[in-house]
Amino acid sequence: MADDLTVFEVFGRERKGEPHRHAGSLRAADAQMAVVLAQELFCRRKEYVQIWVVPRTAIHWAPDGDAPLGPEPQRVYRIGEGYRGTVEKWKRFGGDGDASRG
Amino acid sequence: MSDGRLEAFEARIARGDLVEADDWMPEEYRRQCFRLIVTHANSELMGALPEREWIPRAPGLKRKLSVLSKVQDEIGHAQMIYRVAEDLARPFGISREQMLDDLIEGKAKFHNVFSYPAPTWADVGVIAWLVDGAALETQGALLRTSYAPYARILRRICAEEAIHLKHGEDIVLTLASGTRAQRAMLQDAIQRWWQPLLHFFGPPDELSPNSERTFRWRIRTRTNEQLRQSFLRKYAPKVLSLGMEIPDPELRLDPETGDWHYGDPDWNEFWRVVKGGGARTEARLELRRMTREQQGWVLAAMADPTSAA
Numbered sequence: 001m002a003d004d005l006t007v008f009e010v011f012g013r014e015r016k017g018e019p020h021r022h023a024g025s026l027r028a029a030d031a032q033m034a035v036v037l038a039q040e041l042f043c044r045r046k047e048y049v050q051i052w053v054v055p056r057t058a059i060h061w062a063p064d065g066d067a068p069l070g071p072e073p074q075r076v077y078r079i080g081e082g083y084r085g086t087v088e089k090w091k092r093f094g095g096d097g098d099a100s101r102g
Numbered sequence: 103m104s105d106g107r108l109e110a111f112e113a114r115i116a117r118g119d120l121v122e123a124d125d126w127m128p129e130e131y132r133r134q135c136f137r138l139i140v141t142h143a144n145s146e147l148m149g150a151l152p153e154r155e156w157i158p159r160a161p162g163l164k165r166k167l168s169v170l171s172k173v174q175d176e177i178g179h180a181q182m183i184y185r186v187a188e189d190l191a192r193p194f195g196i197s198r199e200q201m202l203d204d205l206i207e208g209k210a211k212f213h214n215v216f217s218y219p220a221p222t223w224a225d226v227g228v229i230a231w232l233v234d235g236a237a238l239e240t241q242g243a244l245l246r247t248s249y250a251p252y253a254r255i256l257r258r259i260c261a262e263e264a265i266h267l268k269h270g271e272d273i274v275l276t277l278a279s280g281t282r283a284q285r286a287m288l289q290d291a292i293q294r295w296w297q298p299l300l301h302f303f304g305p306p307d308e309l310s311p312n313s314e315r316t317f318r319w320r321i322r323t324r325t326n327e328q329l330r331q332s333f334l335r336k337y338a339p340k341v342l343s344l345g346m347e348i349p350d351p352e353l354r355l356d357p358e359t360g361d362w363h364y365g366d367p368d369w370n371e372f373w374r375v376v377k378g379g380g381a382r383t384e385a386r387l388e389l390r391r392m393t394r395e396q397q398g399w400v401l402a403a404m405a406d407p408t409s410a411a
Binding site: 008 | 254262406
């Protein structure tokens, strides 16, 4: 009986517009029952405006290590830091150098 | 272990890294985490029982709803913690059903405090205030455990326990500002619970290889005695300020260290209780057995909703 139960991971959205965050996990016979149980377990105090349940087997992940995933830090062209020079460059055109407007 | 995995694991822990359920971990780390976590799950489940006895008898609807929701929370905590324990215990071939069987067969441990009777309404207040207060010390320290799935679920649990503590505090304050009979009832309950509360944290940790590893691996981060002292610093002054007596003639604050000196709390009694000899251990386990048997059909229906016509 219990061996037939599926492990579901539960994700909740705390406010409209926010991403869902992992809340915990539970076992249930099917997704419908998982939604019922997720409300019992994780929504007793109006914590979420929406919840998702996802069978754990549906989750896949990239191999993780100690460092954050992503390209090498010297690939600064992917992040704002790679374009810090715009402040100086704007000055040539009489700009005030405020990078946020550049 | 010559493949370097243990060394790499220990180095990770030493630099403050956290362990996830799918990570490689030494079997001994897994075993120690499992034991700690399943004992906590058992305690949440058994902890609901003394209060459950008071749902029909709570004075007034407001209190009844509070006790009812606390019991619901504790059962919810048990569900979440058994789930964490399940993932840890899979390589050992131990299922949740096995854990629940072990509990009702008296093979598994749970906290000493849930083996004592709660004869009066003041006991309900003292349990919710001081037992939950003690549990919050332990669980608050475990928020920093290296086993991340447990730490995550504890954040939610601690937030709810803090509300239970308020509920208990409210009952105690009401009784303390009540009639002479109410104050006497509160004093009696404190009399009954003080020693079990000191026991709650367990005897001072021996410096065994086991406990040395527990702390090195950051499964636990504070010793039993540190937790007990932290509890005493918070709650002993509060109990005394209510004009209540604490049943320990040796209890006194050391003004230099800030520690509380307490009389020998009879550790033989502690061992007797945690080994299943508490006044209500057998009766409460019997209640668990009965509940499991009588409500088995609910579980069966939930496991196979299509057949539950």
